[in-house]
Amino acid sequence: MDEARLEEGISFWNTAGNLGQPVTYRQELLRPASEKPPFNLNLLPMLLALEVAMLGFFFVAALVFQEKEEGSIRAFRVSPAGTWPYILSKAVSNVLLSLLYGVLLFVFTIGLRPELPAVLLLVALAGFLMTTVGLTIGVFFKSLSEFVYILAGIMVVISLPVVSYFLPSFRAAFFPFIPTYPLMFGIRELIFSTGKTGFYLPMLLILAAEVLVILVLSRVVVERKLMKEGH
Amino acid sequence: MFRRIGNLLAKDLIYSRRENILVYSMIGMLVLVVGTLFFLPSLEQMDVFFAVDGSVPPEVARQLEAYGQVEYYAGYDLLRERVLEFDDVAGIYYYGGEYIVLLEGNEESYVRELPGIILDRILQGEDLVELSTISLGRERSPVREYTAVFFLLSMFLIGGLFIGLSIIDDRQSGTIRALAVTPINVVEYMIGKSVLGLLVVVALTLAVATILLGPATINYPLLLISVAASLGVAIFIGFLIGLVSNNMVTAIGIVKVVALPISGVPVAALFLPDRLKWVLYLFPNYWSFEAFNRMFIRTDLPLAPVNLVAALFSLGLVAVLVSRFGRKLRLTVKGGE
Structure with a gap:
């Protein structure tokens, strides 16, 4: 560790308090403190992550159960379209719904700002992921009445990182594995930047990788449970 | 009247058994609550987190463990990477004969100040x-x-x-149309449809409170009174979902909309300054929150007035349902779905 490294940050001697006693440490700040957003605007990233991006998670199951009841799935099975178009059509329609909701929420809250496309890209990927997760889990249930309580339970788990959002010094070990955790903080950093860099691309790549994995899993599950069974 | 309500209740029991709703709503929620029990201790003993570099002498690092949770990192770069993560954690390293608290710069004030104060205490060995x-x-x-x-x-x-x-289910199966030619009226229909759902609320609240807080800390009669005072909230949500939605997709949409004030109002009640809290008085679930708050946390505040307001809200909501939605339901029944 050399002196040059220390100078990367903004270093200063801590002289506050201690009743004139010699201090035994000093602080090194890696970035200057930025202005904190007001409480009401600070809720926007949380709403974008929990409400907007998770929209498809709710609706995809409702769509599938509706189609089961109406018999559209049976008709779909004898059509030339396969499982991939079925999954992708559900995911894309829900992502578009999320994007519309996201744009309205964003613009009416803080106006049209240059970071909107970057935020929407995150929301779109997370929406795609959660729609596919909802589809993958939903096909195991007979009806929406059954699934809705499981869905509520999953939503509670997905919402747990809100604790960290309001108490940033707390992070349960499993929080980083819940997609809403990085999503909330990532969106907040994009909208109310504190100067953090290098987080966006890795976040996109991780989300994209998760989407790919869950898409493959969804393909297997939907093929077995929805396209082959006599529902 | 009681026979007609009983028939509706019996039909609901068959429906809930057929769709496994009772099983999923009761067991699903209880599993979730039990799962929360495992998560709670880490929240209750919320510690300060220290990211400590290998350069810090082991005896100092060991003493830090008495004040919070310590994560160890081998080298400045890893330490810096950890400090720059989204959560607020202070890094500590030893360089050139002095201890340095490494901060990202936007941490909460207690995260900025505590590590230094604790280091002072450890290194000077005495209270200042x-x-x-x-x-x-x-x-x-x-x-x-x-x-x-x-x-x-x-x-x-x-x-x-x-x-x-x-x-x-009644709307989709045509039951409501069938009920149009029976002597059942809207109030009987509302009672018959609500009984099972309200029993679920009572059973779940008793079970959840017992699991999370332990039977010794709960005054069950008072809890039942508070739950009963707020039951209008559940009836209102139920009939809002049932009457506005023609199908499950719309129902899910309504649930999403309703879930926002249901979860948002209590959160706002915690964070809003007192001068703005009057805004929340308009939400019936604020009074339910306040009742439970006074029962389990602010036990120094009187509970009865809040329960009274919650009960009045409940009665008001049910009256709105009977007069406004009741007409709609009757029209629906007469007009044929």
């Missing part, structure tokens, strides 16, 4: 000032109680959902 403490009687964090309150409030949504899904 003499402090005496006066206990205000709160021996532990109220996180468990707040978690219980939030769970209890969400049971009204679960109960409302139960009622709503049953009404949608």
